[in-house]
Amino acid sequence: MRIRAAVSATLASAGILLVGWQSGSHVTEAAGSSIGTSAGTTGTTGSTGASAATGSGSGSSSGTSTSGAASGSGATGSTGSTETTTSAAGAGNGSGTFAGSVSQTRFGNVQVQITVSGGKITDVTALQLTDEDRRSVAISNRAAPLLRSEVLQAQSANVQTIGGATVTSDAYLSSLQAALDAANL
Amino acid sequence: MQPISELGGSALKARTFGSMGTVISLTVPAGAAVADHELDAAVAAVERVFARLDESFSLYRPDSEASRLARGELSLREASAGMRDRYADAVGWRLMTEGAFSPERPDGVLDLSGLIKGYAIAKAGETLQSQGITDWCLNAGGDVLVMGSPVPGSGASWAAGVVDPQDRTALLSAFELGGPADLKTGTRRALATSGSAERGDHIWTAGAGGAEFTQVSVAAADIVTADVLATAIVAGGTAMLHRATDGWEIDVLAVRRDGELLATPGFRA
Numbered sequence: 001m002r003i004r005a006a007v008s009a010t011l012a013s014a015g016i017l018l019v020g021w022q023s024g025s026h027v028t029e030a031a032g033s034s035i036g037t038s039a040g041t042t043g044t045t046g047s048t049g050a051s052a053a054t055g056s057g058s059g060s061s062s063g064t065s066t067s068g069a070a071s072g073s074g075a076t077g078s079t080g081s082t083e084t085t086t087s088a089a090g091a092g093n094g095s096g097t098f099a100g101s102v103s104q105t106r107f108g109n110v111q112v113q114i115t116v117s118g119g120k121i122t123d124v125t126a127l128q129l130t131d132e133d134r135r136s137v138a139i140s141n142r143a144a145p146l147l148r149s150e151v152l153q154a155q156s157a158n159v160q161t162i163g164g165a166t167v168t169s170d171a172y173l174s175s176l177q178a179a180l181d182a183a184n185l
Numbered sequence: 186m187q188p189i190s191e192l193g194g195s196a197l198k199a200r201t202f203g204s205m206g207t208v209i210s211l212t213v214p215a216g217a218a219v220a221d222h223e224l225d226a227a228v229a230a231v232e233r234v235f236a237r238l239d240e241s242f243s244l245y246r247p248d249s250e251a252s253r254l255a256r257g258e259l260s261l262r263e264a265s266a267g268m269r270d271r272y273a274d275a276v277g278w279r280l281m282t283e284g285a286f287s288p289e290r291p292d293g294v295l296d297l298s299g300l301i302k303g304y305a306i307a308k309a310g311e312t313l314q315s316q317g318i319t320d321w322c323l324n325a326g327g328d329v330l331v332m333g334s335p336v337p338g339s340g341a342s343w344a345a346g347v348v349d350p351q352d353r354t355a356l357l358s359a360f361e362l363g364g365p366a367d368l369k370t371g372t373r374r375a376l377a378t379s380g381s382a383e384r385g386d387h388i389w390t391a392g393a394g395g396a397e398f399t400q401v402s403v404a405a406a407d408i409v410t411a412d413v414l415a416t417a418i419v420a421g422g423t424a425m426l427h428r429a430t431d432g433w434e435i436d437v438l439a440v441r442r443d444g445e446l447l448a449t450p451g452f453r454a
Contacts, residue, residue: 141430143437143447151438151446152454154346154359160197160212160335162356164327164348165380165400166302172208176348176356177324181210184199 094119156180197335200228204235205302206245207326211313214320214337227316231309231323238308241268242301255294268297275300278413283428285421286413303377303412306330310408322362328377330408331363340365345376350400350440358438358452360404373404373436373451377411379419397422397441403429404436404451411435423447 095117102111115123156162162177172178198221199212211228213219219227241250250268253259261272275288275297290296302325310330313321320333322343331343342364349357360376381396401418405411414429418439421428426439426447436451 141436141449143426143430143439143449146446146448146453148357148446150454151358151448151452152360154344154356156346156356159344159346159356159359161210161322161324161329161331161343162327162346162348163324163329163360163376163378163402164353165350165378166207166326166328168206168326169203169208172326176346176354177210177327178208181199181201181212184197184212184215185201 198224200224202228202232202235204232205239205243205305205325207302209235209309209326210324212322212324212335213318214335216337218320218337219318223316223318227313227318227321230312230316234309234312235305235325238301238305241265242271242297244296244298251295251297255296261295271297271300271304274304274409278417281432282413282417282421282425285417285425287420299416300409300413302326302328303409306375306408306412328375328408328412329362330375332374334363347376347378347402347438348400350380351444357440357446358402358448360402360436360438360452362404372406374406375408375411376402376404377408377415378402379412379415381419396420398426398439399442400440401426402438406434 097113097115099113100111112124114121156176156179160180162175162180164175164177167175167177196215197212198215198219199210201208201210203209209231211224211231213224213227239249240246243249244251244255246252250259250265254261254264254268261269264272272288272295275286278286278300279288286299288295288297288300306323306325306328307330309323310321310332313323314332318332320335320337322329322331322335327348329343329345331345334341335343342361345360345362346356347358347360349355360373362376363372363374365372378400380400381398396419398419401415403411403415403418405414410433414433414435414437418426418429418437426437429435430437430449436449437447438449438452439447441447
């Protein structure tokens with residue numbers, strides 16, 4: 001369900017971007033920076049994207065609810081946001097902000113947005129690095145070197161159980177777990 | 186850390202039995218919630234779970250189904266549904282860990298012992314729940330699965346110490362198991378530790394230089410994931426460690442051969 005929500009959010013933002021384009025207005029960079037962080041911010045995404053697009057066509061979509069925006073732009077969105085770029089090229093003015101298609105990597109979904117000015121890419125922003133189901137915190141949860149004093153400390157007196165590499169039945173007798181068990185038998 | 190010292194010495198009661206070459210301990214709060222005869226019945230049920238699985242899967246028993254498979258007297262096709270299911274699980278884990286976890290020894294013999302203890306703990310946990318026991322801690326030779334709290338109704342976590350591989354009479358660290366669910370990461374109910382120093386008989390490392398880590402502890406929502414990934418990280422080294430933390434909701438504490446620690450934020454003080 002969350003994946004579906006994330007996908008419709010993405011499609012909605014792509015659709016809104018496209019609506020912005022068809023109405024002949026440029027989505028500003030400010031809109032891009034607030035777009036599409038997650039499904040949870042869909043409402044914000046829709047309204048921000050739409051209000052940034054100054055065309056009257058997008059004005060009406062800003063008034064609709066999240067689901068309305070998603071279904072309304074679904075047809076355009078589902079054809080792939082790459083088309084956004086194509087249509088932009090077709091527009092021929094060589095400036096604006098474009099969202100790329102969502103690529104699936106083993107770290108999750110990745111989607112970038114480029115800002116083009118005078119036919120040159122002036123900025124690349126990540127709209128979506130991972131979806132919510134697949135560790136958006138992956139990088140920060142990496143195991144890093146720590147000093148012994150920096151890990152959680154404990155004495156056997158204030159834990160209820162002891163984890164460790166498998167002890168054999170013989171080794172158990174002299175283990176800390178055996179002492180704990182003996183205290184509670 | 187939630188201080189547990191006020192529990193005192195008599196707040197818990199434990200029962201132990203031997204199986205799978207190690208000792209299994211079941212600990213519950215000592216209050217009236219679980220009467221002694223209920224605890225005895227629960228331990229007996231847990232013991233049956235371990236005994237049944239050990240009977241089929243032990244390579245130390247010449248007459249086990251696993252031993253007959255290993256000797257080639259039986260093919261997987263003819264094996265029991267339980268054996269084939271665990272083999273399928275293990276093959277799935279081999280794929281997911283890109284080969285770091287394997288159900289086969291280097292000599293090609295099928296060996297599911299890296300999976301079966303975790304599976305037994307998980308099944309025993311289900312048995313305890315079905316008996317209506319809501320607060321318990323099950324420790325099988327250093328792999329831990331908990332439910333509820335050591336102080337019923339308090340929401341307090343079970344505190345699990347992690348043995349220091351350089352001094353087995355001391356604790357290196359600890360981890361809070363169970364307790365209130367963390368919305369972002371879910372609740373870690375299981376802690377499994379694999380080592381290359383002690384009885385690492387189901388771990389084969391890829392390099393000739395031996396294992397990079399002497400001990401790896403993994404906390405996860407379920408014991409099989411924790412157990413398999415701890416084994417895989419010992420076998421696969423730093424590369425597997427990073428794949429594991431990138432791909433699963435886990436916390437890891439790994440001890441390098443030189444004693445250096447690598448840890449995810451969940452193990453940080």
